Amino acid sequence: MSEHVILDAAAIARMLTRLSHEVVEKNKGTDGLCLLGIRRRGEIVAERIRALIGRFYECFPPCGGIDIGMYRDDLVSGFFVPDARINKLDFSVDGKNVVLCDDVLHTGRSVRAAIEAIMDLGRPAKIMLLVLCDRGGKEMPVCPDFVGKNIPTSRQEFIDVRLCEIEGEDSLGIVTAPETTQKI
Amino acid sequence: MIGKDMLGLYDATAEDIMLILDTAVGMKKLLTQNLKKLPHLQGRTVTTLFYENSTRTRCSFELAAKYLGAGTVNITASSSSVQKGETLIDTGYTLDAMKNDVIVIRHPMGGAPHLLARNVKASVVNGGDGMNEHPTQALLDFYTMREKFGSLKGLKVAILGDIKHSRVAKSNLFGLTKLGAEVVMYSPATLMPQGIERLGAKVAKSREEALAGANVVMGLRIQLERMHGGLFPSLSEYAKYYGVDEEHLRLADKDCIVMHPGPVNRGVEFTSDVIDAENSKITEQVLNGVAVRMALLFLLVKNRQGGEKNE
Numbered sequence: 001m002s003e004h005v006i007l008d009a010a011a012i013a014r015m016l017t018r019l020s021h022e023v024v025e026k027n028k029g030t031d032g033l034c035l036l037g038i039r040r041r042g043e044i045v046a047e048r049i050r051a052l053i054g055r056f057y058e059c060f061p062p063c064g065g066i067d068i069g070m071y072r073d074d075l076v077s078g079f080f081v082p083d084a085r086i087n088k089l090d091f092s093v094d095g096k097n098v099v100l101c102d103d104v105l106h107t108g109r110s111v112r113a114a115i116e117a118i119m120d121l122g123r124p125a126k127i128m129l130l131v132l133c134d135r136g137g138k139e140m141p142v143c144p145d146f147v148g149k150n151i152p153t154s155r156q157e158f159i160d161v162r163l164c165e166i167e168g169e170d171s172l173g174i175v176t177a178p179e180t181t182q183k184i
Numbered sequence: 185m186i187g188k189d190m191l192g193l194y195d196a197t198a199e200d201i202m203l204i205l206d207t208a209v210g211m212k213k214l215l216t217q218n219l220k221k222l223p224h225l226q227g228r229t230v231t232t233l234f235y236e237n238s239t240r241t242r243c244s245f246e247l248a249a250k251y252l253g254a255g256t257v258n259i260t261a262s263s264s265s266v267q268k269g270e271t272l273i274d275t276g277y278t279l280d281a282m283k284n285d286v287i288v289i290r291h292p293m294g295g296a297p298h299l300l301a302r303n304v305k306a307s308v309v310n311g312g313d314g315m316n317e318h319p320t321q322a323l324l325d326f327y328t329m330r331e332k333f334g335s336l337k338g339l340k341v342a343i344l345g346d347i348k349h350s351r352v353a354k355s356n357l358f359g360l361t362k363l364g365a366e367v368v369m370y371s372p373a374t375l376m377p378q379g380i381e382r383l384g385a386k387v388a389k390s391r392e393e394a395l396a397g398a399n400v401v402m403g404l405r406i407q408l409e410r411m412h413g414g415l416f417p418s419l420s421e422y423a424k425y426y427g428v429d430e431e432h433l434r435l436a437d438k439d440c441i442v443m444h445p446g447p448v449n450r451g452v453e454f455t456s457d458v459i460d461a462e463n464s465k466i467t468e469q470v471l472n473g474v475a476v477r478m479a480l481l482f483l484l485v486k487n488r489q490g491g492e493k494n495e
Contacts, residue, residue, distance in 0.1 A: 070214075070219055070221070070222075075222065075223055075224065076223050076224055076226070079224060079482075079486045081207060081210035081211060081214070081222070081482070082210075082214075082222075083210060083213070084214065084217075084219060085217065085219075086217040086218060086219050
């Protein structure tokens, strides 16, 4: 297994700074803005963006994590019991401009599930999508509004996002699966 | 492997039981969070066919089926064609023709679910047959014990009460011996089935012997409806010599749990203090029952059809 690091900690910090400004720019301010991250890396991304918006604009938009386990589209085809948590936010999404955050956009299926999960929580005015990395390979008509980096990849490759909160360091790289695991 | 039906634990393997319990862990996690709408049985029908009275088993199965997205139909013998003389097999053909996917049956005759299972395409689940077995109750008992103790291996389970008429006792015995627990039974000699030792149970000679060091104290209801006189003098005498109060419970292990499949006759098999004590798992058992039945319905549908409906 070989890993090629594309973004180091400093590059990720710059990227998040740019994304936080873009979010406020597109929203024309911080009014009505709220951030929702797909558990669990998306939640961390959302919190980072929130902290940055707070630093630059002195306003901390409400932020929360959502679990998409119950909304996955492969529950019946795969016949498994999801390990999910109930979605409870300490704020309402009704009429808000929701920025849905995730680390990697690939098939778009988790985004579809997340949209369904958000709709169960209320009726936002708008849902926008922010991802650290768009690796291509979409299977759903989903288009991100804010992209950290476009990295077209093949199916044998995957994006390894490391975050301080989980792995103790920030980095983003491409991992190529070795020949042997491809056959499985 | 779990096949088409769940008829009893006599034929189940330890692996089957563990698979159901493991699946139930995920189900309970969802239930306790109030997340109760899984899609796995959507478009399927679960029918409860009850020839005997029931509150919790039927309600539990019905809720379990609903939480998995299935449609449910309830049939009670007293208000069905059984009253007009239809045989069990004919009722089975009728239910099959209506494309039922799972039939949960409770019947006063032991073996009735087996007979039905041989004649229908739907999965049959035994919801209690006469004095034979009540597998899902035993499974939820195992779940409750495992949740408390982590494993059933080496546990001493004392079962007190009407062993003879109890299908719960038998299913528990078959399962617990497979899972490595020790089963000690105690009841008036008239309510102890002959030869139960050959099935792996230890018969205690006194209440004290049965309770000594027990990790689980399970009471069973005196099933007056199945008794035709003369098995013991009176309920109050039974309570005095065979019932369990707080004082008796001190003989058991200090971390023991109290269980009862319900319905409880307060003051007969257990006193009210025992039933409402902190270590009583009687209401917890009811919640676990829904989780275990969800797991069972889930696995039956998953294993048997690989996605195909009864068509």
